[in-house]
Amino acid sequence: QLSFDIYAKSCPNLVQIVRRQVIIALKAEIRMAASLIRLHFHDCFVNGCDASVLLDGADSEKLAIPNINSARGFEVIDTIKDAVENACPGVVSCADILTLAARDSVFLSGGPQWRVALGRKDGLVANQNSANNLPSPFEPLDAIIAKFVAVNLNITDVVALSGAHTFGQAKCAVFSNRLFNFTGAGTPDATLETSLLSNLQTVCPLGGNSNTTAPLDRNSTDAFDNNYFKNLLEGKGLLSSDQILFSSDLAVNTTKRLVEAYSRSQNLFFRDFTCSMIRMGNIANGASGEVRKNCRVINN
Ligand code: HEM
Numbered sequence: 001q002l003s004f005d006i007y008a009k010s011c012p013n014l015v016q017i018v019r020r021q022v023i024i025a026l027k028a029e030i031r032m033a034a035s036l037i038r039l040h041f042h043d044c045f046v047n048g049c050d051a052s053v054l055l056d057g058a059d060s061e062k063l064a065i066p067n068i069n070s071a072r073g074f075e076v077i078d079t080i081k082d083a084v085e086n087a088c089p090g091v092v093s094c095a096d097i098l099t100l101a102a103r104d105s106v107f108l109s110g111g112p113q114w115r116v117a118l119g120r121k122d123g124l125v126a127n128q129n130s131a132n133n134l135p136s137p138f139e140p141l142d143a144i145i146a147k148f149v150a151v152n153l154n155i156t157d158v159v160a161l162s163g164a165h166t167f168g169q170a171k172c173a174v175f176s177n178r179l180f181n182f183t184g185a186g187t188p189d190a191t192l193e194t195s196l197l198s199n200l201q202t203v204c205p206l207g208g209n210s211n212t213t214a215p216l217d218r219n220s221t222d223a224f225d226n227n228y229f230k231n232l233l234e235g236k237g238l239l240s241s242d243q244i245l246f247s248s249d250l251a252v253n254t255t256k257r258l259v260e261a262y263s264r265s266q267n268l269f270f271r272d273f274t275c276s277m278i279r280m281g282n283i284a285n286g287a288s289g290e291v292r293k294n295c296r297v298i299n300n
């Protein structure tokens, strides 16, 4: 029941208001583009795209392992929501705002643009358990694929959406297992290209600060492009869950060909990415919802 004109009368300037606020946020910190699309992903995979990720409280998804000390951009969403509420009070859901902000983040970083169907409702509950079950960088490819299939996404979606790792940062904590003693054999991940390996060993030394970050795409850190896939062909994926799309045994019959195709054609990547973002943004929350006044708490 999502549609393109649902707010045409009730909030005619919505798209421009969100765009303007995302531009301001990126001017303050370019990385925020990456952080905002990741929030949308972490929202949609848990109870559907219902802004559950934005809720504070005891069962907050913000406290789940993949999010704690990692998910960011909540203040930016609050600011966008305030601007939207000023123009059209009580009309636009936080889930729609997050979806629009993710779309704008991609476009403003040099990626494709698409129209976003709107009308999502904000959920009434968070689900910390489910957030703990988000795809992990330490999982094998079959497990990651299974988690996408569980929300009705497919293998093409896995590869295309992983292309979002073309921008943003990751902490040593989520890839340092690859650097020194990968499988317990006392050697690094053999699929990690050696010059990147030695650089990362310096950035993330044994016993160092696990909160230090490295760019997910070293060659075009802030640009939304297909460089992520070129990296994978060279063994320069930062996370294990990135590199296995190209280098694992299972990849041969599943994801490797798509990685190669996207590395050759940014157009193809942009087309498939757009399609997959729309599919991810349509993951529904079966339960009832509302239009939250404050994205952090349900209405009373
Ligand atoms: C395929 C399974 C995925 C895994 C295992 C995964 C894992 C991760 C991890 C571990 C980080 C670093 C977090 C940190 O160190 O704080 C990260 C960052 C990021 N992820 Fe993913 N991710 C996946 C899919 C996706 C998808 C589908 C999207 C969006 C469409 C996405 C967008 C991002 C972005 C943009 C960042 C950087 C965020 C920032 O700089 O604040 N990821 N991801």
Ligand SMILES: [Ca+2]
Residues within 6 Å of the ligand: 042, 043, 044, 045, 046, 047, 048, 049, 050, 051, 052, 053
């Ligand atoms: Ca959600």
Ligand SMILES: [Ca+2]
Residues within 6 Å of the ligand: 166, 167, 217, 219, 220, 221, 222, 223, 224, 225, 226, 227, 228
């Ligand atoms: Ca890039």
